[in-house]
Amino acid sequence: MRKIVIVGSGHLARAVVSRWQQARALDIHVLARSNKYLSKGWSLDEQALVTFDTSVLRDADLVLLAVKPKDMPGTLNQLKDEIAPHAVVLSVAAGISIDQIRKIWPDHAIVRTMPNICAEIGRSVTGVAYYHITDHDKAWVNDLLTLLGYTQEMPEHLLNPMTALYGSGPAYVYIFIDAIMQAAHELGIPAEHSRSFAAYMVQGACEMALTDHDKTLGQLVDEVVSPGGTTEAMLKVLRNAGWQDILSQALQAAGERAIQLGQNVDPVKAPS
Ligand SMILES: NC(=O)c1ccc[n+]([C@@H]2O[C@H](COP(=O)([O-])OP(=O)(O)OC[C@H]3O[C@@H](n4cnc5c(N)ncnc54)[C@H](OP(=O)(O)O)[C@@H]3O)[C@@H](O)[C@H]2O)c1
Structure with missing residues (x-):
């Protein structure tokens, strides 16, 4: 069985581990x-995978870099003498380009990708760009990413906007659901039902957006609106605001931040 090492034990690493463990037997x-992962929701089974011994990288077939963009240079320098020469490098770091990784790890196949936190349940949307990878490894990595959700190869320059739109995206949706729950509370809907009502409503609308391809989103809106009705009243307030x-x-700010995250980091100048 090919060996996978995930560097970093934060939120994204946990989501990926959780999904990969449930979906398939993988090494x-x-x-x-540090031990901070203990407060980030890792189950006992997931905790059992954790090591502090960098020699684990010496025979790794795939190294998934799941550290913050600002920690990438230090991590790449720290681990450059440990990583197996044949290992495929898979980065999820926002804003960090393939070229930046190659400055420190020049001889590896590199995969830059942007999943989102819904990877945990296999419902991420994931853009992916490959550099210098064999067809065999590409098929393997694509298979692993597909376990996390809908995966699509994209030109690398689109991964920064994809970070803003789809990497950060779940947060926009959670805020939207929360706002509906607040309104539900004010309108007297019991709290024990309001999260399910709001989330299932969003899920149902999303399923229709995915499956009703013969209708535009405008047509789907029109099917909900009756002249002088509740939806029309709601849309009027939203449009006026x-x-x-x-x-x-908001999306523009997230996109600009993704670019800054990469620009603020220069692996060449990082300490080795
Ligand atoms: N969260 C998301 O929804 C999401 C979505 C898409 C992409 N991403 C990307 O995923 C990456 C991680 O994000 P996150 O939200 O998971 O951040 P996080 O929760 O802060 O996790 C980062 C982890 O990296 C660890 N780390 C840093 N340097 C290390 C090293 N040299 N060796 C081993 N571990 C090291 C940190 O250790 P400590 O615990 O000791 O600090 C921490 O566990 C980021 O680059 C982000 O852009 C995140």
Whole structure:
């Protein structure tokens, strides 16, 4: 069985480990640098995969880098003498380019990807860009990413906007659901039902957006709106408040931040 080492024991690493463990028997190891993971929801089975011994990398076939962008240079320098020469490198770090990784690890196949936290339940959307990888390894990595959800190869320059739209995306949706729950509370819906009502409503609308391909989203909206009815009243308030502009500004800010995260990091200057 090919060996997978995940570097980092944070939120994204846990989501990936959780899904991969449930989906398939895989040889997974997690390289941590501290015990902080113990407060990040790792189950006992997941904790059993954790090691602090960097020699775990010496015969790894795949190394998934799940550290913050600011920690990438230090991590790459720290581990450059440990990583197996044949290992495929898979990075999820926002804003960090394949070229930046190659400056420190020049001889590896590199895969830059942007999943989201819904990887935990196999419902991520994941953009992926490959560098210098064999067809065999590419098929293997694609298979692993597909276990995390819908996966699509994309030109690397689109991964920064994809970070803003789809990597950060679940947070926008959670805020939206939370706002509906707040309104439900004010309108007297019992709290024990309001999260399920709101989340299932979003899920149902999403399923229709995915399956009703013969209708535009505008047509799907029109099917909910009756003249003078509740939906029309709601849409009027949202449009008057400029909600599409607000969302567009938020996505723009996230996209610019993804670019900054990569620019603020120069692996060449990082300490070795
Ligand atoms: N969270 C998301 O929804 C999401 C989605 C897509 C992509 N990402 C990307 O995933 C990466 C991780 O994000 P996160 O949210 O999981 O962050 P996080 O919870 O802060 O996890 C980062 C982990 O990296 C560990 N780490 C740092 N340097 C290390 C080293 N040299 N050796 C071993 N472990 C090291 C940290 O250790 P300590 O615990 O000791 O600090 C921490 O466990 C980021 O690059 C982010 O852009 C995240």
